[in-house]
Amino acid sequence: MSDFLVVGGGVIGMMTTLQLADAGHSVTLLERGRCGREASWAGGGIVSPLYPWRHSAPVSRLATWSEGFYPELALRLFEETGVDPEYRQKGLLYLRVDDEAQAERWAREVGKPLERVSADFLYAKEPQAAPGFDDALWMPTLGSIRNPRLGQALRCRLEAMPRVTLREGSEVTGFRQSAARVTGVETADGIVEGDHTIVCGGAWAAELLERVWMALPVRPVKGQMILFEAPPGLVNRVVLMDGRYVIPRADGRVLAGSTLEETGFDKTTDAEAKASLRASAIGIVPALAECEVEHHWAGLRPGSPDGVPFIGAVPGLEGLHVNAGHYRNGLVLAPASTHLLVDALLGREPILDPVPYRLEGRVTSRR
Known part of the structure; x- marks a missing residue:
């Protein structure tokens, strides 16, 4: 026992x-x-809620504590198993945020580095990001991990x-x-x-x-995602716009997600969602239009x-x-x-x- x-x-x-x-x-x-x-x-x-300032204090407290834990955990697991979880702390760029004042207020309250940056900064960090933005929000401490x-x-x-x-x-x-x-x-x-x-x-x-x-x-809440076969360096960090995001992996692949669907325990994928995710990803990084969608899948989140x-x-x-x-x-x-x-x-x-x-x-x- x-x-x-x-x-x-x-x-x-x-x-x-x-x-x-x-x-x-x-x-x-x-x-x-x-x-x-x-x-x-x-x-x-992504080792952060997508828009952390929109979450309640209990979620924020858990997220803040957890974020600092992942670098140590990833290193430990790599040393003990030889499997690299690929923790990458390269920050996150937010495009087209309509509640910027709330975001900045939250950052001050929790002591989180978050700032508005210029177009020059944005395109220096992500040259392939969609053109035409005058500024962006930048969270430099945010990391991501290759969850599989x-x-x-x-x-x-x-x-x-x-x-x-x-x-x-x-x-x-x-x-x-x-x-x-x-x-x-x-x-x-x-x-x-x-x-x-x-x-x-x-x-x-x-x-x-x-x-x-x-x-x-x-309850189960379905989310569909796609994976682009992209060259290394096309996307270097997480970029988020209008609730959708692109996430680079160390080998160059780029994830794009995700949908929110109330379909019970159904995990099937569909062409409409795939097209929507691809369009969102290309809206963030237009060069992804030249990349093949290598994989398309769905998972079930535990909604509460x-x-x-x-x-x-x-x-x-x-x-x-x-x-x-x-x-x-x-x-x-x-x-x-x-x-x-x-x-x-x-x-x-x-x-x-x-x-x-x-x-x-x-x-x-x-x-």
Whole structure:
């Protein structure tokens, strides 16, 4: 029997497992498919909310703490696994921002470097950016990470840790209970016992918690993205305009995203979305019109009512905990949200005030 069971092998689940194992605990991670292959793989990897000044204080606090964690994590994983998550801190350029005053006010309040820059600065940084802009907003400290590589590196590290048991292809179908305590999970291969169970199921978290009559307001929100096969140096940093973005990778490829679609658990792609994403990307960097779209995919974000994740114990059931509902910011918020939950599980001083993220008062029971 493990000290902890983690249900869901995305970045949230894998980071939770890593932190618990680092603290000396035995952990079994259960993933119905392969670790890191759902929303964690499908996203863009920007280590910030797209427009951070438009988010609530609880989201901003998690994002600010997490941003400083990624350089160290990426270096650690590269050294331990040989898989480079490709963390790049080259800043972000915002084109055509209509709430610039709010952005600048937010930056002053949180101490974040953000400034309006001239056209000369913009085109010196990104010569291929769309012509005609007189200025832009510039956030120099923002980084990005190649999220599929991050997932691969986390999985490799966990696989090598003696305190960790990875059970992929193991779908959780229910929870094992004794009175008002969860003592494990039920799978097609039998019961897996653990002292504590942590649901990190992303868009599927609500379905899992329905098994214990808990109505968690988390829903799937589809996002489609495309990947251009571009020459190295065409795009050098993240550029965002009108809610769409382009993200360069170290090998020159450029991601463009993303759509927001309420289609349930449907992950199919469509030509209309592909054309829209391509047009948006070309609107940001016209030279992408000459590049082939190499790949087109969709993922499911765990949408929540206000974008504030649910982090903490499930009311009325001992031994059951949740970390879900990060919406578009799962990778952005993962370090802080997982650390916050692990702090609670291990009785440590929390890195942030946990109250805004708790389930009490934010979820209902169907009993």
